Amino acid sequence: MQPTSSNLYVRENPELIDDPELAGHYLAAGKLVAFPTETVYGLGVDATNAHAVDRLFTIKGRPSNNPLIVHIAHLDQLTQVASHIPEDARALLEQFSPGPLTVVVPKQTTIVDSVTAGLSTVGVRIPAHPTALAMLQAAKRPIAAPSANRSRRPSCTTYESVLEDFSNAPTIDAILKGEASLIGMESTVVDCTRNTPRVLRPGAITWEQLRDVIPSIERAGQTVEPGENSPGRLHPHYQPNAIVQIVDSPESVSAEPDCAWLGLVSCSQPNRMGMHCAYSSIESFASNFYEALREADRRQLRVVYCQRVLDTGIGEALADRMRRAAEPK
Ligand code: TXA
Numbered sequence: 001m002q003p004t005s006s007n008l009y010v011r012e013n014p015e016l017i018d019d020p021e022l023a024g025h026y027l028a029a030g031k032l033v034a035f036p037t038e039t040v041y042g043l044g045v046d047a048t049n050a051h052a053v054d055r056l057f058t059i060k061g062r063p064s065n066n067p068l069i070v071h072i073a074h075l076d077q078l079t080q081v082a083s084h085i086p087e088d089a090r091a092l093l094e095q096f097s098p099g100p101l102t103v104v105v106p107k108q109t110t111i112v113d114s115v116t117a118g119l120s121t122v123g124v125r126i127p128a129h130p131t132a133l134a135m136l137q138a139a140k141r142p143i144a145a146p147s148a149n150r151s152r153r154p155s156c157t158t159y160e161s162v163l164e165d166f167s168n169a170p171t172i173d174a175i176l177k178g179e180a181s182l183i184g185m186e187s188t189v190v191d192c193t194r195n196t197p198r199v200l201r202p203g204a205i206t207w208e209q210l211r212d213v214i215p216s217i218e219r220a221g222q223t224v225e226p227g228e229n230s231p232g233r234l235h236p237h238y239q240p241n242a243i244v245q246i247v248d249s250p251e252s253v254s255a256e257p258d259c260a261w262l263g264l265v266s267c268s269q270p271n272r273m274g275m276h277c278a279y280s281s282i283e284s285f286a287s288n289f290y291e292a293l294r295e296a297d298r299r300q301l302r303v304v305y306c307q308r309v310l311d312t313g314i315g316e317a318l319a320d321r322m323r324r325a326a327e328p329k
């Protein structure tokens with residue numbers, strides 16, 4: 001590793017490590033460490049270290065107006081992140097943590113302003129992943145972590161994909177190796193700073209599950225309203241190099257060797273497609289979606305046809321990511 005300008009270290013390759021305690025110590029020392037979670041891989045940094053957080057935004061290529069989620073190991077660390085816990089946030093955390101839920105709550109002053117893109121609120125999550133929790137415990141501080149992909153690219157659900165995105169300098173310091181993420185869709189983000197909580201991003205905790213806890217909960221619309229406190233929705237996301245097209249039926253797809261099919265059923269001539277994935281369940285479709293987009297790019301395919309899915313359960317998150325992957329580049 002060679003020091004260059006004041007705050008960037010040019011690494012050739014991230015170090016691959018197996019030990020969550022070492023990963024925690026690296027984070028405490030201000031390093032950037034990717035780690036597995038049950039949703040997608042995260043790219044962690046000490047949320048109280050402004051210098052390290054700036055380096056993360058630069059290396060990921062993340063717009064500075066898109067805030068990061070802060071990860072903790074236990075509910076009793078909440079006061080290190082939040083200045084106040086609204087009742088609805090507490091009810092949701094008690095029901096779904098550890099797990100794929102992020103609540104947006106008023107921010108504690110020790111969390112550096114660049115983590116929250118200058119907002120007075122902060123997203124907090126406790127992941128349900130033993131390796132991530134062991135790392136967070138060893139770090140002994142709140143860890144800000146966006147998904148561990150280069151900005152705009154599909155998220156990573158394997159450490160090999162993280163390595164693929166960060167194999168060029170300047171890169172991150174280490175990758176904590178783990179299995180492939182089981183859920184494959186990011187956490188559900190709920191803004192709990194309003195009178196009525198609002199879902200900003202659909203995710204692995206479903207609308208139906210949230211409504212059982214807070215019957216009055218609202219959903220943000222698909223278009224961003226003026227003044228809406230949901231910066232992540234402004235930027236292009238989840239996009240492979242290939243063109244993504246959402247289709248209602250496999251019959252509308254012409255089988256070509258430079259095209260991929262992703263769906264719950266087969267398309268008519270699977271052997272003539274460059275890549276063909278027919279998943280046995282919506283959960284399996286969701287959990288493999290990002291990796292399939294990445295594989296299409298590895299094979300240099302031109303178009304990825306995605307079968308439209310029902311907007312219920314985990315299907316709501318998958319439909320959201322598909323729609324965003326298909327937006328014009
Ligand atoms: O499952 C996940 O949430 C993964 C894993 C690593 O935990 N993380 C993740 O982070 O998806 P990221 O940075 O890719 O997405 C964070 C989302 C963005 O849409 C961001 O705008 C929103 O959360 N967000 C974070 N803090 C916020 C805040 N204070 N107010 C509104 N939205 C916020």
Ligand code: MG
Pocket residue numbers: 146147155
């Ligand atoms: Mg992301």
